[in-house]
Structure formats: C-alpha cells, structure tokens
Amino acid sequence: DLKVPIWDVDLAHSKNNTNVFYTATAYGEIRTYDRKVKNRPINNKKIYDRKINRMVLSNCENYLIVGDGVGHIFMYDIRKSKIL
Secondary structure (H helix, E strand, O other): OOOOOEEEEEEEEEEOOOOOEEEEEEEEEEEEEEOOOOOOOOOOOOOOOOOEEEEOOOOOOEEEEEEEEOOOOOEEEEEEEEEE
C-alpha cells in the first residue's frame, strides 16, 4: 500500500472535452485523466527515461508534443499510446 510518487511538471487540457486532460511527470510518464470517470488517471504510460519538461497538445488533439531538458523533442500518439 505504498503511495505512487507523483511529480507532475506540465499539463495539457483538451479543448473538445473539458473533462479530459494530460499530465507529464518527471519520471517520463504521460497520465490521462477524465474527471467524469474517476479522480485517478485512466491511463498511465511510461514513454521516456528522462524528466519531461514541456508538453503541448496538437490542434487535432491526437498527439502530444513532448520535450525534455536535454533538447529531445518527440511526438506521442494518444490513440495508439506510442511514440512516433
């Protein structure tokens, strides 16, 4: 029953559905929340081994553009839960 460490560093809201938002953590995880479903993440995916510093949701809301402190930038496909 140990608590999971949480270190959220950035947040992105969906414009089409105000109940959905995404957080990036310093542990390299992307967490998806839906306030209508529950208070906890509905999806938690470790996508990177470094701290994520910045995250932006694309206009079509299918991708998250994610960057770290070293200068790496990549695109995460929300629908397929994988890095492109």
